[in-house]
Amino acid sequence: MRLKLPNFAKACDRTGLYFDGRQDNTLTNEKIDTKFYRKTSLEEHIVLISEPHSTYFGHVTPLSGSAKDIKNSIMGYLKKNSDYLKLRAVGSDGANVNTGAKNGVIALIERDLGWPVNWFICLFHFNELPLRHLILSLDGVTAGPNQWTGPIGKELKTCEKKTCD
Incomplete structure (x- = not known):
């Protein structure tokens, strides 16, 4: 069965998107008058993994860590770089910002797409x-x-x- 699974996955036209985020100190240039100064700011970075085959798909930097901004960044990237109409599953850790029933990232993605997706939530974080x-x-x-x-x-x-x- 294991040997046949990759062939099945290649033929499957349904795709999944998994994401995880973290806040990082990011070095930016800030212009004051005519001079530029380096400034360290805390930014949210989201990495995107596509399924099947667990391949790196890209990363986005939302304006903030809110569910709405994360969803807007992910959907903007998806619409530019993939056939998002095939998206059938979304996975993340169990943070409330991702899994909130009404205003979590996955719920907002479902509303944006217009159809429900399968939710895959990491249970390691749950424990x-x-x-x-x-x-x-x-x-x-x-x-x-x-x-x-x-x-x-x-x-x-x-x-x-x-x-x-």
Whole structure:
């Protein structure tokens, strides 16, 4: 079955778009009077991946991190660079800005397209906060990115050397 899957995917005329964003410090030039000055500003950057085959499709920089601006950037890029009429699936992490039922990015994309799409939401992010709270209640706070204050966390440094009894 695995060997036949790529051939099926190539023949499939339905496509998916997956996106993820992050805020980055971006160096920009700001003109004051006749001189240009470098300025560091925080910008939202969205990477786009097309399916099938998980290929890099492009990236966009929305005006802000709002769902409306992210949707406008993604749809503008799609309309210029692809046959967006074949879009049938959209995937992202579970952030509310992406998955809000009325005004999330995916819901706004559906309204813009005029038809529903399949939503693929990453469940790794879904478990992140509950797991963090569980570790906090069982082991206490962390002392840094790789340092633990509780007894369980302190044992992690040498856990692979211990034997299973």
